[in-house]
Structures are given as structure tokens and as C-alpha cells.
Amino acid sequence: MMLKEKIHIAVPTAFFNDESLNVQGTLDHIRDLYKQGVKSVLVSGSTGEQHSLNLKEKIALLNGILSEDELINNMEIIFGVSSIKQKEAEELAKRIANTNIAGILLGYPPYILPTQEEAVVYSQAIINQSNKPTILYNNPKRTGFDLSVESIIRLSEIELVIGLKEAGNEEKVERVKKDVKRNNFYFYVGGEVNIEDKVLQGFDRLSSIAGNISPVVISQWFDKLLTKQKITEQEREKIDLIIEQVYQGTPLVNLKQLINQKGIPIGICRSPIGNTLN
Template identity: 30%
Template sequence: MNFGQILTAMVTPFDEHEEIDFQATRNLINYLIANGTEGLVVSGTTGESPTLTEEEKVELFKFTVEVVNGRIPVIAGTGSYNTKESMKLTKLAEDAGVDGIMLVAPYYSKPSQEGLYQHFRTIAEVTSLPIMLYNIPGRSVVNMSVETVIRLSKIPNIVSIKEASGNLDIMAEIIDHTPEDFSLYSGDDGLTIPVLSIGGTGVISVASHVIGNEMQAMIKNFKIGNIQEAAKEHRRLLPIMKALFAAPNPTPVKAALNLKGVPVGGVRLPMVPLNDEQLSALQQVLNV
């Protein structure tokens, strides 16, 4: 299923008391839609989901759906290491009116491949919404095998994967052995063009918070066969993409948005703000 080419893994704006700032969230949503975002992933890792309560997540889903008002797809991050809790949150997200669900591989508990399969299958059974799997071994410490993804792709409402292993060989194999309408998205901004070149659909992006239009131009050039120009754009944007991960995500991208005049506040512990040196390096790359 194609949710669009560039989906933004949206940050969660906080006020000075570290509560969700809904006015800032409204402004951010409208800013992203106006600047190259074709879909929103709400309450993913970039949205600081581990620090959001269930109540906050549901409130955020409802609010985002209301503000977006059908302009682009809204995908709710409802995955965790707790299958029953993920089932409950998935049902609440569906009630909130979201367009899809993203389920991260269960972190910390390190389940087997069979455990992964049963986890995702069980959650898929409680919703009619399309589901995007999320493989990010760097954070979850488990890597979904190609065989597990292929098996899961046979479940009717599991329609997509955000693949953040960085392994193009694995991605090519997934694309090759899953149904034609099963989509694969890069979980890494810097691999957007390589993933498109092997048949991927697009990217779930952090950098699109600040260079969404530029990334759209890069993809457009690639799609129309202007490969040299797309490659040039890729090389030009890469330092910005890298700078946004110079400290644990989403601290740099929140700082970048604040610098660019799109206020989103700070981060919740255990994340900490950028130090002066990091902030200065980010300003230099962003030229602000």
C-alpha cells in the first residue's frame, strides 16, 4: 500500500512544563503539510513515544486526525513490547479515526522470529486498519528476518514495512518476495534514493521536518530519470540529514525546528537538550 513518498515521523511538541503543546502541534502539522509531507506518523520514536502515556497518545491521535482533516494519511505508532497493551492502543487509535497503524518490533524482550510473527499477527486481528511493520534492530535489538516479513505480508491488513536495518540486500529480498502491493519504506533519510532504486516506495523521514520540499525535489528528479541531479541533491542534503542524528533523536530535529521558527519545545528525560557545541554545529549546517 502506498501512503505517499515522504512520511514525516512527527515530533511531539511540548510546552515549558513538558506537557503536549497542542497549539504548537497544530502549527507543526500545517507547516509539514505545506512543506513536502505526504503522511504523518504520530507517536513513533521521533515523537518520544516511550515517554508518552496512553492517554496522551490517544489525545494526540484524535487531535492530529482533527487538524489534518483528511488532507494526508495519519499513521499511529501503537507498537510496544507488550502485545496486549499494543492491541488495546491499536483499537483506541482506530476509534480516534487514524488511517493506519505502525507497529515497531518488540524492544527489550528479544522475542524469537516465531514470537515476532505471533505478536504482529495477534495485533493485526483486532483492527481493520492497514498496518505498517517497523524493523529497527539498532533500537529494538531484534531483527525481523526476511522470512518473518514475507510470512506477515500474507496477512491481509499487514501492507507495508518501515525498514531501518540499513541493509539494502535485505530490503531487495523483501520487495522481491512480498505481494506487489506490499510497500517498503526506508527508515533512514540517507538511504532514500538507494531504497527507491531497488523498488522501495519512499521514506519515513525525520529530515523532512526541515528539508521536506528539497527531498521532494530530489525524489521527483530521480523518478523522471534525472539521476545526476537527484544524486547531486542527495549529496547536498546528506550533511543536514547526518546533523539531525548527531545526538539522540529527536533532540537535534526539535532544536532545528526551534531555530527555523517552528516552535516545538524541548525533550523529555531521558533525552537531554543539545549542549552549546552541538547547537552551534547544527546552526552551521542549517545556516541559521
């Protein structure tokens, strides 16, 4: 059990204009990425929408994906699992267990500030229920909770834990690398900001946001960074333009605008994201 792909695309969740979940719109976008050659996506995970989805919505999204034979059999689909209520995260993990979902991204609950021990027990409980390859996701800026190096090393002893998506202190990666006693443990960059520096620090996989718009360009760029190949002037211009389109302002709002322009009904963000002063 392994996640083979070096890059996955963190896809936004589609919503109708009344902010209700649009499973079909989400699948339309994943199908479009698949047609462009994308081999792996992360659903109900990144782009910050996960905590706005309730358990029922997450299960509806999961069932929608499981009904798409071509996608689920040919793509490496990772599902984001996290909840302020551990019991709900466990319930979702249990439903993922006997499916073709390739792995889970395990995030930590926002606001409630668990202790390190509480977070480790939370992680173990969810991993046990899902029985899938797991990427730990540490994002203290968004959750207020910071998974310690010690906790990461402890969790890395579980065979199913295959990597870390670290959005906090990048220097942590060097320390974890030194102490994790396995070759098959990966470090995921979350998004494209400062990606060159992060690759130099030892990050070796990518959870991509800009890949929602230009998967081929982003994937080739990341490959070149990993293999230390020179980026041409022309490539650099193309990359800069994509990064500017996605990251100037609120990335999620920009992403959805650009995807909607392609005729894919990804819809709006849930407010307050997307609010503007009239």
C-alpha cells in the same frame, strides 16, 4: 484500503519544559507542514520518542489529531503503534480502528526480545484490532529484536500489511521482494542516511526525518532518485546542507531546535536525549 503517498514525514512529538506532552505544539508543526504541501505524516512513530509515551499520552495525541478536521480529512496520517505491553498496543489500535487515521506503523517492543512466533502473534493481534493498512517497522539496532525474512513473508500474507520499514539488514529487502507474492507491497527507507544505496536495493518509499525542515527539497530529491533523474550541483548542495543540519549530532535535538526557531513550540526532548555535560 491503501496508503498512496510515497513519502511521509516522521514528526517529532512536542513536550513542555517539564517534559509533559504538548499536543497543541505537535499539531502546530503538522499544520505548518500541511501548509507547505505535505500530504502525509507519521505521528507517535519514528524519531524514537514513541516508547517514552505512555498509553494515556498516545491516546491524548490521537484525540488531538482527530479533532483537527482539516488535517485528518486532507492528509494521510499514519499513527505509530508499539508497546512493551501488547495489551496496550491493542487498546490503542482499537481506538484507531473507527477513525480517519489512514494507517499504522507497527513497531516491535524494545528490550524484551520476543521469539519470531511471539512477534507474529503480537502483530496479528494489533492488526486485527486496528483494521488499518499496516507498515511493519523492523529496527533491531534500537529494539534488540530482528523480524526475520520468514516472519515478514508470513505477515505479508495479511492483506492489510502493505509494506516494511527496514532499518536493519538492507539486503533483506531483495530476499523479501523475491518471496512476497504481491505488487502492492512497499519498502520504506527510515530517514535519509544512505538513501541512494537503499533506492538501488529496491526501497521505494520514504519515512522522512529531514522533511520536517525542508519537505519540498527532500520530496523532490526522493522523486528524482526513484525515477533515476540527475541531481544538479545546486540541488546537491542544498540537500547536503539540510542533511548536515539534521544529522550532525543527535537528529532529534537538531530537529527540535530548527522547528523552535520557526516559532513553532515543539519544545525539548525527554532526557537523557538532549543532556549535555556542563
